[in-house]
Amino acid sequence: MELQTLCVHGGINENDPTGAVEMPIYQTAMFRHHDIGEGGYDYSRQQNPTREKLEQLMAKLEHGREAIAFSSGMAAITCLMELFQPGDHLLATDDLYGGSIRLFRGVGEKNGLSFDFLDTSDLGMLAAKIRPETKAVFIETPTNPMMQVTDLRGAAKICREHNLLLFVDNTFLTPYLQNPLDLGADVVIHSGTKFLSGHNDTLAGFLVANDPKIMERLRYFYMSTGACLAPFDSWLLLRGIKTLGIRMERQQQNALALAQWLKRQSWVSRVLYVGLPEHPGYAVNADQSRGAGAMISFEVDSSTTALRLLRNVQLILFAESLGGTETLLTYPMTQTHADLPKEEREARGINDRLLRISVGLEDVNDLENDLLQAEKA
Incomplete structure (x- = not known):
């Protein structure tokens, strides 16, 4: 399916017995069970049908195995930082959105992580800054607000050589224009508030990846901390992506x-x-x-x-x-x-x-x- 068609049809509700084309808003906190051990949905913090449809669409758009929808982009990045332990070191683009820098310094460093900020468009500098305790590289491209561009294939090659994770914030270009997973990224981040929603009317965030072990850990942290996207906001994102x-x-x-x-x-x-x-x-x-x-x-x-x-x-x-x-x-x-x-x-x-x-x-x-x-x- 071509990208434009996927944007329009990827969120359609194919199996509703009523024939409703649009995905319903399952505005419920919990789901009833008819027997002990019965499968299905339990509690909307863990999963909700409206949010699940949105996550499936985002995974397809980013060529990923799985996506997780958060209450904001900052909530998504906060969850991503839970992959690390005190003493771990991360490299990050120096021209990041200010909120990301605030999170890394004000929360990440408090929790025992350390960060170096650098011009990641300079791959030689990127390689030179790697330390034994470095675990990941966090990149925006283009950056906010100075519009620096990082060679993602080159950055991914350096990360593979040093066994590092590569995270790419793809908010500016969206999956319509760029797919970092195809270029070697391990996790793609989005502030869904921006182009994905497209109408300045809701907050949302996403993490998308291919590695099932990474996604299993992220979904555990996500369920435990509760920064899930609400059903109505999930529906707004499904609607917004139709015109992405x-x-x-x-x-x-x-x-x-x-x-x-x-x-x-x-x-x-x-x-x-x-x-x-x-x-x-x-x-x-x-x-x-x-x-x-x-x-x-x-x-x-x-x-x-x-x-x-x-x-x-x-x-x-x-x-x-x-x-x-x-x-x-x-x-x-x-x-x-x-x-x-x-x-x-x-x-x-x-x-x-x-x-x-x-x-x-x-x-x-x-x-x-x-x-x-x-x-x-």
Whole structure:
């Protein structure tokens, strides 16, 4: 089944005796049994038919054996960290979403783990940072918000040589544009809140893998800690994924046009979009994915210009998050990466002139006109 067709039909309810096409919302905490030892569902923290259908669809989309649906992307990453013991060491992309860095430092280190953050697009540096106690590598590609691209095949080769697990956050490109398991990753992470849901109306997270032993351990931690996705939210994700393909096609079309337009503006000093041929990761991204996605970061000529844009956009929404039908403008310095120390933020390029835009489904001419009027306000 082709990818677009799978998005549309993968969540259809094939076996309902009523003939209902859409998967019902099984809004129940528990399930009745008619005999001792009877199989089936027990308790919705452990499994629920609506969530199970969503997990089956996500596994198919990511070419994985199994998927687990969580109450948020951060809940998914938190569960992933339970694979490790005190004293274990992990390597991670230095330009991660700020919430991931906060989790690793504020919770992971408290629990005895250690982390080194580095530019994982430099495979030589990645290999050099591996220590005897290193157990895994955690990568975003493209990264949030500086749009660095890591060669996943190359990273996977290094991980195999050193017996390390490779985790890849695929939120930006989604399984519609990139499948990290096919490139050698062991676990794929998603914030389902973003493009998978696509409508800015629910929180969700996913872990997808092929190794049954890894998934057995993750599902044990998942059931024990209870960060499961609720039935109604599972249904919203099933609904959102139906239009994932057509949304991603339109949004990345808009993103390329907007990135090219931003390059021509005198008040823009730098545009970071992996779909531009001059982007340093363009060739790697083109080799390992089917598109560049809908995320752009750009730097303007002054903090005054950045604040003027944020305060005066009218159609574009000044808001955190990404991946919905509406275009969102975000200020990483005070929003997604506010918890990073100032020196660290600025060393990574996250300064008071940097803006991130999640391009939506609007007419791109309206987006350009909105930015123009905001810059002149």
